[in-house]
Amino acid sequence: MSLFYESKNIYENKQELPAIFEAAAGYMDFMKHCKTERSCTAYFKKKAEEHGFLPLEKGKRLQAGDKFYIINRGRAIYLGIKGKLPESEGIHIAAAHIDSPRIDLKPCPLYESEELALLKTHYYGGIKKYQWTTIPLALEGIVILEDGTTVDLSGNDYTFCISELLIHLSRKEMEKTASKVIEGENLRVIAGHIPDMEADKDKVKSAVLTLLHEKYGIKEKDFISAELSLVPKFDPAELGFDKSLIAAYGHDDRICAYTAFEALMQIEDAPEHTALVALVDKEETGSQGVSGMQSEFLELVVSRIAPEESILEIFNASKCLSADVNAAFDPLYPAPTEKQNCCRLSHGPCITKYTGAGGKSGTSDATAETMHYFTKLFDENGIRWQTGLLGAVDAGGGGTVAKFMGNRNIDTVDIGIGLLSMHAPLEIASKADIYETIRAFASFLK
Numbered sequence: 001m002s003l004f005y006e007s008k009n010i011y012e013n014k015q016e017l018p019a020i021f022e023a024a025a026g027y028m029d030f031m032k033h034c035k036t037e038r039s040c041t042a043y044f045k046k047k048a049e050e051h052g053f054l055p056l057e058k059g060k061r062l063q064a065g066d067k068f069y070i071i072n073r074g075r076a077i078y079l080g081i082k083g084k085l086p087e088s089e090g091i092h093i094a095a096a097h098i099d100s101p102r103i104d105l106k107p108c109p110l111y112e113s114e115e116l117a118l119l120k121t122h123y124y125g126g127i128k129k130y131q132w133t134t135i136p137l138a139l140e141g142i143v144i145l146e147d148g149t150t151v152d153l154s155g156n157d158y159t160f161c162i163s164e165l166l167i168h169l170s171r172k173e174m175e176k177t178a179s180k181v182i183e184g185e186n187l188r189v190i191a192g193h194i195p196d197m198e199a200d201k202d203k204v205k206s207a208v209l210t211l212l213h214e215k216y217g218i219k220e221k222d223f224i225s226a227e228l229s230l231v232p233k234f235d236p237a238e239l240g241f242d243k244s245l246i247a248a249y250g251h252d253d254r255i256c257a258y259t260a261f262e263a264l265m266q267i268e269d270a271p272e273h274t275a276l277v278a279l280v281d282k283e284e285t286g287s288q289g290v291s292g293m294q295s296e297f298l299e300l301v302v303s304r305i306a307p308e309e310s311i312l313e314i315f316n317a318s319k320c321l322s323a324d325v326n327a328a329f330d331p332l333y334p335a336p337t338e339k340q341n342c343c344r345l346s347h348g349p350c351i352t353k354y355t356g357a358g359g360k361s362g363t364s365d366a367t368a369e370t371m372h373y374f375t376k377l378f379d380e381n382g383i384r385w386q387t388g389l390l391g392a393v394d395a396g397g398g399g400t401v402a403k404f405m406g407n408r409n410i411d412t413v414d415i416g417i418g419l420l421s422m423h424a425p426l427e428i429a430s431k432a433d434i435y436e437t438i439r440a441f442a443s444f445l446k
């Protein structure tokens with residue numbers, strides 16, 4: 001018997017490689033097609049329907065084993081399976097987010113300068129702005145036209161880019177700090193260059209508007225009733241000679257959303273406790289708003305699952321895994337992490353007692369009892385897990401949806417997959433962690 005605690009690299013066991021690579025292939029296909037919360041919601045809805053999940057309608061009575069889903073405004077989806085026990089015995093919830101850092105168009109984005117049409121933007125979520133210049137960007141999202149028609153621009157073949165000053169003339173720029181070298185107002189993308197010689201002013205902007213109108217019926221005013229985002233235009237790629245890792249845009253937090261979803265899809269029989277997977281929006285900007293985890297849409301969902309029971313009693317008896325990514329130890333940047341309390345690539349899902357910053361500020365600090373419940377559950381199910389914190393004390397910090405579940409009086413702990421380069425246009429994750437995290441969620445939801 002060892003008295004020491006240590007986590008292990010899942011890749012040490014070569015027999016599991018085929019299963020790990022198979023799980024990762026499904027994830028990569030999802031990541032290739034889903035780059036916004038709307039596209040993720042549509043993907044999960046379609047897949048869930050294929051697994052027999054039905055819309056959770058008002059007034060509909062659920063029986064044990066019934067599989068259901070409900071969409072919140074096209075930007076979040078809640079899926080679940082009714083359990084054998086009444087909800088007053090508690091619901092088992094896994095909550096992840098499907099929004100990722102990106103660059104949103106402003107409501108009046110289009111203008112012309114020096115024979116170039118450009119789009120003004122406001123970045124979404126925490127980014128190092130200099131990482132988002134000179135990379136190919138795709139435009140995703142919807143526009144609602146004056147007559148109410150919704151135009152979905154996702155999957156188009158346009159490419160956009162934010163230019164940057166050449167090194168030869170950057171003597172002054174190179175002296176600026178990283179947070180200042182690219183200003184937020186300079187995150188503007190090039191959108192066109194051919195002029196319309198018939199137009200009396202803004203000839204290039206006019207030509208772009210004509211193109212958009214001919215192809216989609218879009219007028220300049222319609223940008224106001226739109227959600228348009230620029231996201232990195234890269235397909236997910238297997239990384240390294242051994243292809244053990246995946247480089248992709250938006251692992252945060254679609255990697256946790258996908259693994260929780262996959263675990264739910266694997267459940268055949270009615271679980272003991274009602275299982276609920278909440279895949280929500282707006283985590284990157286604080287979880288506010290109708291589609292974020294602070295929205296009372298969760299209360300609506302629970303009231304539809306168990307119309308006769310007290311939501312307060314249900315929450316009091318429930319448990320939640322707040323599923324979000326963590327910072328894996330990076331040998332290139334050891335300083336801001338504390339080696340004994342950080343997660344590592346391929347050591348399985350990372351359980352995190354608290355997040356926050358500077359004196360645990362803004363965290364939901366899981367109770368010892370909740371930590372024990374989950375570590376025991378995972379041990380009993382042979383799940384290889386690890387524990388870790390986001391960084392060394394006072395190195396910085398971050399938050400998740402955990403506190404919004406904790407505030408609802410739901411016992412909650414953070415769990416997630418460790419990444420390298422979190423919030424960069426291209427993030428790195430381990431295939432082994434995807435495989436093991438699906439197993440971890442399944443052990444809790446089944």
Ligand SMILES: [Zn+2]
Pocket residue numbers: 252253284423
């Ligand atoms: Zn994030």
